[in-house]
Amino acid sequence: MQLSAPLAYAGDPRQAADDVAALESAGLDAVWVAEAYGFDSPTIMGYLAARTERMKIGAAILNVYSRTPALIAQTAAGLDAISGGRAIIGLGASGPQVVEGWHGKPYDKPLARTREAIELTRRILRREVIDHHGITDMPLPEEKGGKLGKPLKILTKPVRSEVPLYVASLGPANVRMTAEIADGWLPTLFIPEKAHQVWGAPLAEGKEKRDPALGPLQTVAGGLLAIGDDAAAVRDFARPQIALYVGGMGAVGKNFYNDLAVAYGYEKEAKLIQELYLSGKKKEAEAAVPAEFCELMSLCGPESYVRERVEAFREAGVDMLNVIPVGPEPAKSIETVKGWL
Numbered sequence: 001m002q003l004s005a006p007l008a009y010a011g012d013p014r015q016a017a018d019d020v021a022a023l024e025s026a027g028l029d030a031v032w033v034a035e036a037y038g039f040d041s042p043t044i045m046g047y048l049a050a051r052t053e054r055m056k057i058g059a060a061i062l063n064v065y066s067r068t069p070a071l072i073a074q075t076a077a078g079l080d081a082i083s084g085g086r087a088i089i090g091l092g093a094s095g096p097q098v099v100e101g102w103h104g105k106p107y108d109k110p111l112a113r114t115r116e117a118i119e120l121t122r123r124i125l126r127r128e129v130i131d132h133h134g135i136t137d138m139p140l141p142e143e144k145g146g147k148l149g150k151p152l153k154i155l156t157k158p159v160r161s162e163v164p165l166y167v168a169s170l171g172p173a174n175v176r177m178t179a180e181i182a183d184g185w186l187p188t189l190f191i192p193e194k195a196h197q198v199w200g201a202p203l204a205e206g207k208e209k210r211d212p213a214l215g216p217l218q219t220v221a222g223g224l225l226a227i228g229d230d231a232a233a234v235r236d237f238a239r240p241q242i243a244l245y246v247g248g249m250g251a252v253g254k255n256f257y258n259d260l261a262v263a264y265g266y267e268k269e270a271k272l273i274q275e276l277y278l279s280g281k282k283k284e285a286e287a288a289v290p291a292e293f294c295e296l297m298s299l300c301g302p303e304s305y306v307r308e309r310v311e312a313f314r315e316a317g318v319d320m321l322n323v324i325p326v327g328p329e330p331a332k333s334i335e336t337v338k339g340w341l
Contacts, residue, residue: 001313001341002259002316002319002321002341003026003028003320003337004028004031004032004056004058004222004320004321005030005031005033005319005322005324005325005334006060006321006322006324007019007020007031007032007034007044008032009035009036009044010182013018013044014047017051018051019217020332021048023325023330024052024053025331025332026311026335027338028338029056029320030320031046031056031057031058031059032058032090032186032220033045033046033057033058034060036094036200037098037102038060038100038339039058041059041060041062042079043112045059045076045083045087049082049083049084049086049170049199050245052083052086054086055086056087056088057083057086057089057091058087058088059075059088059091059184060090060166060168060317061090061092061168062089062090062091062092063093063098063099063103064111064117065094065107065139066099066103067094069117069119069120069136070138072089072091072120073120073121073154074154075089076121076158076163076229076292077124077125077156077158077159078137081159084159084200085159087163088163088164089164089165089166089185091117091167091168092168092169093110093174093312095249095250095256095300097251098203098256107250109255111177113175114167114289115181116134116136118167118181119156119181120129120136120138121163121165124153125154125158125160125162125163126161127157127161129152129155130151133255134326135336142315147289156230163318164218165184166182166183166186166220167184167185167186168186170187170256170259171186171190171203171256171259172199172201173248175199176202178206178231179202179203179205179206180206180207181210181216183215184217184218184219184220185218185219185220186220187199187219187220187221188245189246189257190221190297190311190313191258191296192296192313192318193316194264195221195317198263198264198334203217216319218320219319220319220320220322221316222313222321223238223322224238224298224299224300224326225298225299225324225325225326226299226301226308226325226326226333227300227301227336227337228302228307229302231306232295232300232301232305233300234300234326234327235294235295235298235300236294237326238289238291238293238297238298239287239336240282240286242273242293242294243277243285243286243288244277245272245326246258246260246261246272246273246274246278247268247282247285248274248277248282252274258270258273258274261273264288266293269289269290272288273288273289279306299313299337307340311317323337
């Protein structure tokens, strides 16, 4: 099992990148850079490539609506080149509020778009001449306004012809597709003890169709990390994130994270959290998050307990433990957990 951490993207990105670079010497194997509707991730990933030497640098995630498949492939090739082959490209559909509200694109065909982006990115990185017609036309045909386009291949030579492509997915159909064609899986709000009941069937169904040449599907999941006799209190720090996702990431009936909480068995709580959050009562929504939810998706407590949580994630099939160290000595926490892996 490898160890990774997400980049804190809400504050100063240079300070956040410097903090993560300091964790590299403590044993961190990878960093994941989010985007949402804040800073773009490729710029920050390029800075991280210059600030680090060994760790992998992942996008979590690039959405498949605001970038063409060709641009996704160019980003993968560019990041891989300046990092010396350390790029991981996380892809996903994001959500309708961001795609429609921020990027001004219709939120249609999320699975087909993701599948096409993966197919074309791989073909482009292999330096194939691309003549493809689907959701994306390469080149644009005359009947759609094309005049001078012709089939092309990427101008530069990628460092690797295969950059790992991970997918952020939650719903059964999307998880099934991820298990079939992606190199890795980026689930959110992952509870190891409940993961199999939610995703076991679609993962198994997707893997049945998986090309053996892809190798095993890599799973990245984790949560808050705090080690100490009084560290259990840190679990409550997960409340704002859970409330935001379950309550605020989408409208009623159109929130993937709310659906996930329901699938975990928190149906009444999920409904209440959403009602409170969407009515502006964010603190009340946070208070409504079940304590068990906070505990099971985190790694906070005495050392022996945290070791048990690490093993729970391992037993649930997690290949890369993604943690957010909380406390005055994050490097020490990373070094301690890395020693257990």
